[in-house]
Amino acid sequence: MTELRQRMIEDLRLRNVAENTLTCYVRAVRQYAEFFGRSPDRLDAKHLRQYLLHLLEVQKVAQGTYNQKVAALRFFYRETLKKPAYVEGVCFTRKERKLPVVLSHYEIRRFLEALDSLKSRAILMTCYGAGLRISEALSLGVGDIDSERMMIRVRQGKGRKDRYVALPKTLLIVLREYWKAAKPVDCLFPGRDGVKPLTRQSVVNACHRAMKAAGINKNVSPHTMRHSFATHLLEEGADVRTIQVLLGHRSVTTTALYTHVSQATIRKTKSPLDRLNEEPAATA
The missing domain is CATH 1.10.443.10 (Intergrase catalytic core)
Incomplete structure (x- = not known):
């Protein structure tokens, strides 16, 4: 897992992503692996589907949080594992447009x-x-x-x-x-x-x-x-x-x-x- 994590970090750095994005992506993949208790390279499309449904239906995470995790896992499977088929059809949810809180x-x-x-x-x-x-x-x-x-x-x-x-x-x-x-x-x-x-x-x-x-x-x-x-x-x-x-x-x-x-x-x-x-x- 340590070697895999390092490879993902290198892939992200090669694409010059912001440091905050890098941290969030690596954390998202770690949480995905912890959910199943195994290395993420041993998880396939079925595991991914199960995890994403859990996020939406059980944890009921905010749409922004969900989309960030989807982006991280899509990057991981496409770029680091070179298994784009695993995330084919995995889409972002449409975010609700809420008016921001403004103070007088x-x-x-x-x-x-x-x-x-x-x-x-x-x-x-x-x-x-x-x-x-x-x-x-x-x-x-x-x-x-x-x-x-x-x-x-x-x-x-x-x-x-x-x-x-x-x-x-x-x-x-x-x-x-x-x-x-x-x-x-x-x-x-x-x-x-x-x-x-x-x-x-x-x-x-x-x-x-x-x-x-x-x-x-x-x-x-x-x-x-x-x-x-x-x-x-x-x-x-x-x-x-x-x-x-x-x-x-x-x-x-x-x-x-x-x-x-x-x-x-x-x-x-x-x-x-x-x-x-x-x-x-x-x-x-």
Whole structure:
């Protein structure tokens, strides 16, 4: 199993996949093997079918989780074992399009004030102030904050792309306060060892504590900050394509989702019913 695991890691690295994707794929294959208690190279299409049905009908995993495991197992059988027939016909489930949770400006202020550490506040203010994914914020280095140009360099975001986003003055003040207190050397938000970045789960836990302390009855996660950033920009009149670039979306269709949660956009949209009274009456 160790040799097989190493071969899969090498296959993934040869295709230059993101480190998070590599970790998730290897974990998915390990869990698949553990379910049957045998090496995954001894499992065939029947085992795969049984396992996937178990995920859907017994564990009732989220659709995103299920699709990620399917992607990992398809890669494993096609690329590492060279047995593509085993995954022929194995498809992804269609994901439900749910509207993202968005906080109001007032809720954002209450939430940030309720965070119990300066580091957590600096991280989540970065997610909200610059629209970063939590993985992007945690990957920031000290040198990625360019206070002269008022820019933040996002290295290897989703899709393995670099991009720049604006550095808000308010965020710069907080980051400087945090830097003076924590003195990070390389990684901007290091974990306990001072070298590797803080874990995502640590930030998730901080979100849950702040959510309760602030009395916010919404399911707040680090990604809620990014959703709120995009929605608030849209409500303030920013162009959808500009928001697309700031968020690092590949397609503007993804960004357009925020038009469905922008209250300002909804309120400005006039119903055709109201236009009936604006039309001049027809003359005989």
